Amino acid sequence: TAKFAGKKGTSSERTFIMIKPDGVTRGLVGDIISRFEKRGYKLVAIKSLVPSRQLAEQHYADLSTRPFFKGLVNYITSGKAPVVAMVWEGKDVIRQGRIMIGATNPLDAAPGTIRNTYSISIGRNIIHGSDSFDTAEQEIGLWFGKPGELASWEPANWNWIMAEN
Numbered sequence: 001t002a003k004f005a006g007k008k009g010t011s012s013e014r015t016f017i018m019i020k021p022d023g024v025t026r027g028l029v030g031d032i033i034s035r036f037e038k039r040g041y042k043l044v045a046i047k048s049l050v051p052s053r054q055l056a057e058q059h060y061a062d063l064s065t066r067p068f069f070k071g072l073v074n075y076i077t078s079g080k081a082p083v084v085a086m087v088w089e090g091k092d093v094i095r096q097g098r099i100m101i102g103a104t105n106p107l108d109a110a111p112g113t114i115r116n117t118y119s120i121s122i123g124r125n126i127i128h129g130s131d132s133f134d135t136a137e138q139e140i141g142l143w144f145g146k147p148g149e150l151a152s153w154e155p156a157n158w159n160w161i162m163a164e165n
C-alpha cells in the first residue's frame, strides 16, 4: 500500500486526473467528471488552479529533455484558463483511466475515448492521467500531498458497484 495511491489492484487504488486548460476553456469539465462518476469511480479530491511553473515542470519532469517541454509547460501555466486537478479511486482506476482518456495523439485515440471525442491535436489533448501505480503515487503526492487533501469516504452505492457475485 502506497501513501497516496492506495493498494494496487484493489478498489482502493487511486489515480491523478487533470483536465488541462484547453479542456476547461472548452467547457468539458462536467462531461469528463460525469464519465468517471457514471463508470463507478469515487472522487476523493478536486481543485481548480493555475499551476506555478515549478509545479508544472515537476509534474512533467520526465519529459524535460523533449522538444515540446517548454511549450507544454507554457500552455499548462498560461493562466488563460486553469486546470482541474482530481484524484479518482476504484478498481483498476489507473489503467481504466488511461483507457477512458485514449492515446496521447488524439488522432490515434479509439472512438468514444475522451481524447478522440474532443480533440485532434497532440499538443491540446484535453486531459492528463497517471500512467502507472508509481506515477500515480508521485503525482497525487505532488498535487494533493498536504494532510487532509484526500477524502476517505464510501459512496452509498459502493457495494453495488463493487459486487462480483
Ligand code: UDP
Pocket (backbone or CB within 6 Å): 063, 068, 072, 103, 104, 122, 123, 124, 125, 127, 128, 129, 131
Ligand atoms: N506532448 C506534446 N507533443 C508530443 C508528445 C506529448 O505536446 O509529441 C504533450 C501532450 O500534451 C501529452 C503530454 O505532453 O499529453 C505528456 O506526454 P506523455 O507522453 O506523458 O503523454 P500522456 O501520458 O499525456 O498520454
Ligand code: MG
Pocket (backbone or CB within 6 Å): 129, 131
Ligand atoms: Mg504521461
